[in-house]
Amino acid sequence: MGAEGEVIARLLPEFTRLHPDIEVRLQQLPWSAAHQKLLTAFVGDATPDLCQLGNSWIPEFAALEALAPLEPRVAESQVVQAQDYFPGIWATNLIGDRLYGIPWYVDTRLLFYRRDLLARAGFDHPPRTWSEWAQMLAAIKALVGPERYSVLLPLNEFEPLLVLALEQPEPLLRDDGRFGNFESAGFRRALGFYRDMFERGWAPAVANTQISNVWDEFGRGYYSFYISGPWNIAEFKRRLPPEEQGSWMTAPMPGPDGPGASLAGGSSLVIFRRSAHKQEAWQLLEFLSSPAVQQRFYDLTGDLPPRRSTWLAPQLADNVYAHAFREQLERLKPAPRLPELERIVNEMRLVAERVVRGDLSLKEGPVELDRTVDGILAKRRWMLARAAAAP
């Protein structure tokens, strides 16, 4: 899919050289169409053998019983070593005690920041805790004045608030995903901090469709902190002029009281249940999961590898911007794994936007959110109850 779909074509010749008896037919899908295509393929009984799957889609395809469990194969594998993978990303593939995918690359969110502006505001290191971060945000806002801001939190992205919420001890849902848990003290704290960043003028209340060019605006100092993912390392390197290259850096997410967690996104490789070539598909999956191939994959895409041993490679160890990601990968926290999650985080974003714009109070927001989320989960509760009642 997407860029990975183009790049994998260059890795496959080596596989066919090693396994001349296996013929691999590759089909590339754009991300925007992939989800619908795969669901249609499922209904039409035309699913592929092996497939890249965004790990937030795994619960959904597992609920469809479209995926083959992989834990027996991992138990026997010499290549796929569970303990070599970052635990947070490995867990996104586990539903109950079933393993439905092997992480292929990791996508998380952390801070991109303007080192020079932070230094001018009097700080020589990135924030480690929320309170330290808040001090920096206030100092930078005082420095740059009313026309510019300290941090960019696009109102149409759910990720920044989700990261803040995942850093809390309380889970987002309770009773095994039967009800929302947004009225918990933890989520209220996350939402409160999020709202404060807008209310104090540290963040502009905009959607990213209104920022014509996030990289230019970062270079201009329109904002100094940006919560974003690994693909922006390459973008900032490419798009900012050479003289500004020394001015930015990445840092792990600060947490409420110390280094914080972040979300565990990315893609996994899955094998479909209806595949007639599971053994061959597993061989290809093992090939793609070996550290040597993952290094080449990183060179070609810049996607972060999910295995610790791949990170020992010089090209990753020497990339200063990737260090923060290496550290963050040890502190990934998977979101609840259920098919409804995407909708739930979207509702969370909508409620957060209403709170930021003053349409709902900080007290009402979580109540409203729990009410909506409980509605979304009604069908899941019914199914769980029925499964429990069945002998």
Added chain:
Amino acid sequence: MRTGLAGWLFAAPALLIISVFFFLPVLAALAVSLTDFDLYALADLHNLRFVGLENYAHLLHSREFWNALANTSCFVVAGVPLSLAASLFAALLVNSRLTRLPALFRTAFFAPVVATLVAVALVWRYLLHTRYGLINWALAGIGVHPIDWLGSPHWAMPAIILFAVWKNFGYNMIIFVAALQSIPADLYEAARLDGAGVWQEFTRVTLPMLRPTLLLVTILTVAGYFQLFAEPYVMTEGGPLQSTMSVLYLMYDEGFKWWNLGSASAIAFLLFLMVLGITLLEVRLVGRRDER
């Protein structure tokens, strides 16, 4: 009897195609709208429940639906008259004997209709940009403070209306031009002999002669504008604060983003009934005036 049979035979291919590709899907959608068809039901039909009118009841009690309906109505009520006025005005200008290079202007006014929506939406996003946009720059020239067009819940819908009218007026203009050219010139000559001015010519000759075209164009435009989707989809993603969320966009989200096909079908049906009702109303209103 024989001729009746022949008639049916001739109509059969078209009827067959309409039944297979229109009536059957509509009936299927109606059936789906009475169930809670969703992702779980896709996995296993045992997870499908017949819920009767619950989807409809739920929609009629939901904030999102009424918000989307209000936004869509606002878009139709403001957008349709604006669009018709712009089309008619452009058609009169292009059709006027005083206009030089009418073909050039006709093409220019029609160009937005054929331009790719996504591409022009990008251009408009720059035009409407709060800090760098041409529109705010021009407004600043007459002393208006910068307007956060796409970022403020109050201005996003006007911006979308403006964009949609600009994008679509050329289409109706072409229809109006064709209708204007079919008005016999002697009617105008007679009016002028009777001493009618330009305004009287317009209200007493042009408008009455355009009546059937106006009805057609109004029906098409109202039906089209009720199906507002692509403009907010590419410009604002329904935001800010869901102020540009339309009924069709809500249906798209329900159906193709969250795979709640039952409730999405219910939305589609409600929209269909509304458009049908309003179209019948339009026809009756205009028809009654014709009888007078």
